[in-house]
Amino acid sequence: MADLKLLAALCVLIPLVGSTLWFWLGARFGEKVVSIGAVTFLVASFLCMLGMFFGVHEAARVDFFEWIRISSNASVHFSFLLDPLSLTLGLIVTGVGSLIHVYATGYMKGDPSFGRFFSYLNLFIFSMLMLVLSDSLVGLFLGWEGVGLCSYLLISFWFSEEANAIAGKKAFVVNRIGDFGFLIAIFALFQVFGTVSIPDILSAIHLGNLTADQMFWSKIACFGLILGASGKSAQIPLHIWLPDAMAGPTPVSALIHAATMVTAGVYLICRLQPLFLLNGGSLEIIAYMGGLTALFAASVAIFQNDIKKVLAYSTISQLGYMFLAVGLGAPVAAYFHLMTHAFFKALLFLGAGSVIHGLHHEQNMHKMGGLRKQMPITFWAMTVGVLAIAGIPPLSGFVSKDEILHTVSTSGRTALSVMAFLTAFMTAFYMGRLWVLTFFGKFRGHHEADESPLSMTFVLVTLAILSALGGLLNWPELWGGHELLNEFLSSVVVQKKIEISSEAFHHSLLLAGFSSLLGLAGLGLAWLRYRNFSGKEFEAPVFNLFKKKYYIDELYDIAIVRNLKQIGWILWKGVDGLCIDGFLNGLGTGTTRLANRLRGMQTGLAQQYAVWVWIGFLLLLFGAWTVR
């Protein structure tokens, strides 16, 4: 137990120490030391995580110290919950994180703020581990806001561009809206259960016996958590920050905005699944939110020309799949997709980064083309990624997506099924478009491209292997596999098991065939359309809607931001300035004016004063008379 505590502490603290170290001494150390140091630190953290992974049976709680005492019988502890759910994600975070650190040492070479970059990156790993491992909602919230902060810092990393700074601010503020929901959920859960510890809450739910009032608050908590999750995981209506977040360096997009942080929402819902099961309606909301987001984002992705924007919308869309799965009661499928997505989306982003790096920060796909010759390794790695996300068997994306599609198609919700299949097709199409536009046809840019350095290609190849083989982790039993992940997670989350029967086998085979057909069709269509690309996209008034992302940013700007600014102005000038200060200054000037009037009585004529004395005397007399 003591070893476990030490491991857990080391695992989290090493990146934190690294973070302060690189910020403080980054400039003095030089790039080489920082690169080696940052990567070593992360690998050490990964090893600690592995140690915990194999050291823990079932689940373990590691308590460090008391953080905030709320009342005599409730307090918040810094403590970790090590169970399959958290350890799996912890492995992904540190594992993929290490790979991306290696990649970043190549990508960021020569940047004047090299040390600062790795400082933020390490800080992010620390926050993410806090989020994943924490055993209390408040500790989770610490990580939750911490990753938001790192995301903010990294998006506005190149802060000399005002636009980057604004994108970072937008990400933080939109996330804060989600965090507000999260906070309310914490309060509501504390109201019901009198504790913020996740295992305690879950065991209280298992005991049942909630009064109507408690049910009401648990429902509020569910809504709050959904808001929080949708903020962090960029689901409608809080998805607007993620595309802008692409302003950050590409390794950041891969690590934070594809592989790890954005999946926190899915993790949160899986973590508290019993609570959501208590309020069935909220799961329904999650499912529809996910389905809608998946379709919406895919439709936008088709019309983006910035390679990173395509991937950003693709991420939103894939996250939608995960929400869909969780909402339909298949958290393992969602978790599986989360894992494979971490592999292939990180791969795609890093591949895109490699292209961008090779083209000297050109991100417009219209100015690429024919790069497969110059960048063969990047090309082949990207190909694996594209095929994986498009759902071509037997790559990892196919297996995990198939599981989700299976869940949807057996759930009996036609609308969601249509959305999910349509999204699958569109995903294949826009990924095919990206692939063809980048690597085939004539080169349409200005700079000559070079293959990226070894540190980057090495990572690409590793991730490509993971993306190809990731499906084996949960290969369906129906097809003679062994559902490793399902087994592993079964103690933590509830998912209906698919019964093994010949009927189910036929159904799943049909489904797999259909979905891979959709994938092939999408890719093929893209190949036909963009093989000889001449710079002309689809042109139709309807497509403007997609190009402009359904005008949601503009809508929010007009409906919310401007109004709030207006209200701020009114409150300042109107309420504070005119009403309050106006009233008080009016009181002041009123007194002055009255005094100005009255000073006329002070004529200086002594005899006039005597008259006033007389009048006063008479009035007094009169008064005394009447009172008597």
Add this chain to the structure above:
Amino acid sequence: MLNENYLLVLFLFPFFSTLIVALSRHRAAAWVSVAMAFAFFVLTLIGFQVHELRYSATWFGNLKYGLYLDSYSYFLILLSAFLTLISLFYSVRVIKEKVAAYHALFHALQATVVGSLLCDDLVFFYIFWEAMLIPMYFIIGIWGGPRRKYATLKFFLFTFAGSLLMLIGLITTYVIYFQQTGTWSASFQTLRDYFHMNPMNFEIQKWIFLSFVLSFAIKIPLFPFHTWLPDAHVEAPTAGSVILAGVLLKMGTYGLMRFAIPLFHESAEYFAGALCFLSVVGIILGALVAWRQTDIKKLIAYSSVSHLGFITLGIFMMTEAGWNGAYLQMLNHGLSTGALFLLVGFLYDQTHTRDIQAYGGLAKSLPWFALVTVIIALSSIALPGTNGFVGEFLILLGSFQSKVASNGWVILAGVGVILGAVYMLHLVQKLLYGKSHSEKLKDFGWREWVFYVPLVILVFAIGIFPEWILGPVREKTTAMFNLFSTFAAR
């Protein structure tokens, strides 16, 4: 172990240092003053283990006076000593005119603050409460900005008007006590114990409570009595702003927690809804207006209105966790807002402008300044791990369980959490990010680090290990609430 003479020393020391500084020679005055402030800070630190101390003596006749120290007053004295030390140290380089008078006034201010925090006697409290205005009046009026006349007048009239009402309330309380018992007493403890056993007529109690609250609300400042604050802050010299925001505003919330509510907690519960409404309006108005400011100091001033709204919400919701959080948040706000004013002062001393548009890209030319600014801004928007979070979390969590007012207020206040991020990041973005057009600025030197290092350490120390403050405070709060509940049960 410390005995009650410690209280007497604590009480008299700032007066003594005022005298020393006022009499010292021009050139030495600044450093003498910093040394005295440091001595007082150390003196305060000595009392850290003290939970409760009482000193009482006879003045003349049967008029007694008493000093009383517990964790509620102790941490505020510590905060005051710390901030005074910091801001005087900062002023050494900045203030070159009438140095001795300037420093002496700050020590006098410290004396009045410590006096009102220590006294166990409502008359003395009132005297010090009023006296606090005088040094501040001169500090803003002499070393202030161009519109200092308007600002000082407004500041003085606002707070003075409130205090007069409190005086009426005080006198009424005494008279009622005299009528019922036939003896006079000004001791707060006596009065409280008496009125707990023999409650006042509720109609009268309501009015007295309101007179107290009005006076404190102006000082805090609670919406709609807050408009003096931005003006005063804008015109005050940096150190004045630090003390004003860090210490003087806290006297209002301290007054609520120490005097108004313990004496009249029935009325507090009766008016809870209305007062929570004002707090929430303050939170949201402060945040939205702060967002629209172009003057950095005004932005911070309005952010204070918003933050103090959280504190009063925690107080008026009448829950133990809320009170602990509110108390902690008082200290947090003192630290973070004080630090923000110092940061602005650092810029202002070099560029002589407070216009937000005049800055940009400072993160490039002043990396350390940027780091500290971001940390303090994060503490101000209550990021978990910083001190602001612990306070705000306890306030909101506690208030959510409140029985005296709807927890809908908490949800509305939560919106303020979002808006807090909006205006603070707006400030950060405008100052630190974007194209750099202020290349020639100097970054922190050792003089800055001397006080920013402890500030930043405190931000995290309170954020991660809040128990060293929360522990003693909670003891006090629990005792107070036990008193309320025994009364309610009776």
Add this chain to the structure above:
Amino acid sequence: MNVSIAHLLFLSFGVFCIGGAGFLMRRNALSLLICLELMLSAVNIAFVSFSRLHQNESGNLLYFLVITVAACESAVGLALILNFFRLKKNIRLDEATTLKG
């Protein structure tokens, strides 16, 4: 003829009214002083009359007090008038308005 208290009080009242009217209407500072003396005399008449009515000495005593104060007062008043004359070369009171608000 039997002089009753009513007669005396009427006399006092009459003299006082004359003094008061003069005080309010005259512009000459000296006349004002005289009018003041008239009013004081009227009060003195009343004192003495009451003293006679009640057959005790306190009224008479007060008469001496008033007369003394009146003497002091006219001394101060005359000094003021003298200074005023030096300043303005006349003693018209409606020109003494420097204390106007």
